[in-house]
Amino acid sequence: xxxxxxxxxxxxxxxxxxxxxxxxxxxxxxxxxxxxxxxxxxxxxxxxxxxxxxxxxxxxxxxxxxxxxxxxxxxxxxxxxxxxxxxxxxxxxxxxxxxxxxxxxxxxxxxxxxxxxxxxxxxxxxxxxxxxxxxxxxxxxxxxxxxxxxxxxxxxxxxxxxxxxxxxxxxxxxxxxxxxxxxxxxxxxxxxxxxxxxxxxxxxxxxxxxxxxxxxxxxxxxxxxxxxxxxxxxxxxxxxxxxxxxxxxxxxxxxxxxxxxxxxxxxxxxxxxxxxxxxxxxxxxxxxxxxxxxxxxxxxxxxxxxxxxxxxxxxxxxxxxxxxxxxxxxxxxxxxxxxxxxxxxxxxxxxxxxxxxxxxxxxxxxxxxxxxxxxxxxxxxxxxxxxxxxxxxxxxxxxxxxxxxxxxxxxxxxxxxxxxxxxxxxxxxxxxxxxxxxxxxxxxxxxxxxxxxxxxxxxxxxxxxxxxxxxxxxxxxxxxxxxxxxxxxxxxxxxxxxxxxxxxxxxxxxxxxxxxxxxxxxxxxxxxxxxxxxxxxxxxxxxxxxxxxxxx
Numbered sequence: 001x002x003x004x005x006x007x008x009x010x011x012x013x014x015x016x017x018x019x020x021x022x023x024x025x026x027x028x029x030x031x032x033x034x035x036x037x038x039x040x041x042x043x044x045x046x047x048x049x050x051x052x053x054x055x056x057x058x059x060x061x062x063x064x065x066x067x068x069x070x071x072x073x074x075x076x077x078x079x080x081x082x083x084x085x086x087x088x089x090x091x092x093x094x095x096x097x098x099x100x101x102x103x104x105x106x107x108x109x110x111x112x113x114x115x116x117x118x119x120x121x122x123x124x125x126x127x128x129x130x131x132x133x134x135x136x137x138x139x140x141x142x143x144x145x146x147x148x149x150x151x152x153x154x155x156x157x158x159x160x161x162x163x164x165x166x167x168x169x170x171x172x173x174x175x176x177x178x179x180x181x182x183x184x185x186x187x188x189x190x191x192x193x194x195x196x197x198x199x200x201x202x203x204x205x206x207x208x209x210x211x212x213x214x215x216x217x218x219x220x221x222x223x224x225x226x227x228x229x230x231x232x233x234x235x236x237x238x239x240x241x242x243x244x245x246x247x248x249x250x251x252x253x254x255x256x257x258x259x260x261x262x263x264x265x266x267x268x269x270x271x272x273x274x275x276x277x278x279x280x281x282x283x284x285x286x287x288x289x290x291x292x293x294x295x296x297x298x299x300x301x302x303x304x305x306x307x308x309x310x311x312x313x314x315x316x317x318x319x320x321x322x323x324x325x326x327x328x329x330x331x332x333x334x335x336x337x338x339x340x341x342x343x344x345x346x347x348x349x350x351x352x353x354x355x356x357x358x359x360x361x362x363x364x365x366x367x368x369x370x371x372x373x374x375x376x377x378x379x380x381x382x383x384x385x386x387x388x389x390x391x392x393x394x395x396x397x398x399x400x401x402x403x404x405x406x407x408x409x410x411x412x413x414x415x416x417x418x419x420x421x422x423x424x425x426x427x428x429x430x431x432x433x434x435x436x437x438x439x440x441x442x443x444x445x446x447x448x449x450x451x452x453x454x455x456x457x458x459x460x461x462x463x464x465x466x467x468x469x470x471x472x473x474x475x476x477x478x479x480x481x482x483x484x485x486x487x488x489x490x491x492x493x494x495x496x497x498x499x500x501x502x503x504x505x506x507x508x509x510x511x512x513x514x515x516x517x518x519x520x521x522x523x524x525x526x527x528x529x530x531x532x533x534x535x536x537x538x539x540x541x542x543x544x545x546x547x548x549x550x551x552x
Contacts, residue, residue, distance in 0.1 A: 130167065130192055132227055134181055137161045138196040139234060140211060141172070141179045146201045147208040148341055148475060151350040154179075157212075160219040165227070176356035203337065204417040205476040210237045212472050242417050246286075249415060253332050254279040256411035256483070257306065261328030262404035263434075264489050265397075269320050273313060274328030277306030281329060296367045303333055303371030311379040314386060322386065323492060326372065330488040331408070335364045336520070337416070337479045343521030369495060376499035386496055396442055405434035405484035412480035422476045425466055429481035433459045437485060448512075452485050453519035453526075459485075460527025468531075478524055487516035 141158045145151070151174040158172035158181060170183040180195035214233050217223045225233075244252075257278030258271040266274065281302035288298045306329020310322035342357030379386060409430025413423045433455040440451035463478035494509030 129227065130183060130185075131194070133162060133165045133167055134183060134192065134194040136227065136230055136234070137172070137181055138179050138194060140215060141174065141181075142196055142198050143207065143211050143234075143237070145174065145179065145198050147204060147211075148201075148337055148479075149208065149473060150341055150348065151175075151345045151353045152348045153473070157215045160215055164218045174350065174353065176353045203415070204242060205422075205473075205479075206243050206417050206419050207237055207240065209419055209422075209472050209476065210240070243420065244414055244417060250279050250282050252411040252414035253282040256408055256415065257328040257332045259328075259404040259408035259411065260331030260484075260488060261324040263401050263408070263484060264324045264327050266321055266324035266328065269318075270324045270328070273309050273320065273325045274306060277309040277325060277329050278332045280305035280309075281332070296363050299333060299364050299367035300371040303329065303368045304375055305329070306332075307372050307375035307379075311375060311382075311384050311386075314379065314384045315382060322384075323489075323496075327488045327492045330368065330372070330491055331483070331486055333364075333368050334486045334488060334491070335361050336482055336486050336517075337475075338364070339517055340479065340482065340521045340524050341475075343518065344525050347522070347525050368491075372492070372495050373499060376496055380499050386500075398438060398442075401438065402431055402434055406431040408483045409480050412483040413476070416476070416480055418476045418480065422466075422470075426477055426480045429459055429462050429466075429477060430484055432462070433481055434484045449515050449519045452516050453523040455485055456482055456520045456523025457527035457530070460524035461531050462527075463524070464528045464531035474528060482520050482524065485516070485520050487513035490516060 137158045141154050144154045154174045155172045162170040167183050172181045177198050182191050182193045184191040218225045254275030258275035261270045261274040285298040285302040307326050310325040313320050314322040338361045342354050346354030406427050410427045413426050437451045437455040440446045459481045463474045466477040467474035490513035494506045498506035
């Protein structure tokens with residue numbers, strides 16, 4: 001027997017009892033790992049079970065898990081979502097509709113329900129440059145808001161620019177002096193927010209129309225506007241000069257005041273006196289602006305020369321209607337543009353911006369009141385024969401008044417720095433507004449507030465139709481056309497009654513002026529809403545209303 005066989009036999013021999021133990025593992029049994037000591041180790045009910053693969057699958061069709069980290073959200077590769085029993089309303093954004101309607105429809109939708117952008121402007125392979133897109137959006141919104149555009153249209157323009165450059169998950173916010181926009185790439189990424197303050201405001205509808213054309217080109221799929229091209233065009237818009245020189249603006253101010261004096265019964269001499277007073281007031285206002293005076297004092301100084309000329313003619317016993325001279329000067333100063341924009345912002349749900357605009361209107365109106373009251377008080381002390389009862393004897397000269405209303409709208413369009421191509425349309429619109437007002441109030445005997453609201457509604461309707469035809473803003477077609485409807489006469493006679501210590505009649509007349517002003521603003525907005533009945537608007541058959549109209 002060999003040595004190896006001998007060792008094998010020795011291993012098979014039974015061992016003694018001393019070598020055995022009841023805790024000894026039998027031969028051939030695999031030892032299990034030692035159990036984890038619960039007291040020394042920390043566990044959690046959220047701990048992942050051993051063996052579970054938590055790495056996200058690269059395949060787009062792979063099923064997810066409750067323990068799988070969320071992937072970056074993409075509107076183009078979104079997984080199929082659960083459809084509720086009542087269904088999801090289909091939204092059709094027709095390309096033929098203006099971008100204002102398309103963007104306004106999407107702004108009223110939740111972010112998750114907005115359709116993905118079909119096409120974006122040219123961009124690099126790395127994606128859109130988010131900071132530059134947001135900066136361009138804020139600069140465009142600043143020009144629109146500073147030009148007097150409504151907050152709703154400013155938001156629509158900002159959203160259109162961001163969406164055209166691929167930033168679909170963005171939320172613009174507009175107030176009276178601050179613009180901000182927030183972009184969140186996905187649900188798991190940090191949002192990016194940028195803001196810009198509007199410090200200077202100016203009336204230049206020519207620049208406003210150029211900005212609208214830029215936004216229209218950016219949002220058009222068939223026009224390729226890169227970021228560099230958009231910045232270049234925006235810089236050109238800022239550098240462009242006003243379409244009318246300073247002497248033309250002063251002459252337009254005189255034409256506006258003279259035409260307004262004819263509307264309230266003035267003759268050629270009254271026309272000249274009102275025009276001279278308005279031009280003097282305009283030059284004084286420019287002088288105060290050059291010295292850095294606030295606009296409140298500019299309006300106060302500009303209201304004095306027409307009232308002073310009316311008082312001089314009265315004291316000189318010239319057979320003229322001095323009230324028409326002073327009223328014509330007031331027409332050139334009443335802030336109709338800011339009033340319409342303020343009421344429109346309030347009706348569309350932008351209450352902070354509306355309150356700020358209306359407060360600005362109140363300050364301007366108080367400045368006008370102070371300037372006129374100072375001159376009227378001087379006239380009363382000099383025993384000028386100013387008759388407050390003259391308001392009860394209106395003069396009806398329909399042909400002259402229609403011509404004067406059109407001239408007033410023409411002058412107002414020049415003061416607003418409108419494009420020359422829009423002046424004719426707005427002049428005709430102003431004439432139509434006065435014809436409707438005269439037919440309802442003078443011929444039909446309807447109250448002046450209702451007549452003014454109806455005429456302003458027609459102005460808003462035609463203005464919206466003109467703007468949709470030209471793919472431009474509605475302000476150039478509306479603001480100048482409401483000039484003949486401004487309550488200059490009611491304002492003057494209210495101030496005159498207060499100067500004669502007849503406060504009750506003065507407050508009644510000023511309340512009538514405020515009612516007429518509100519009728520103008522509400523009528524313009526209502527006319528714009530009525531125009532949607534005649535236009536093809538994007539959206540579902542039952543278009544989702546804004547949150548402000550749902551009752552909560």
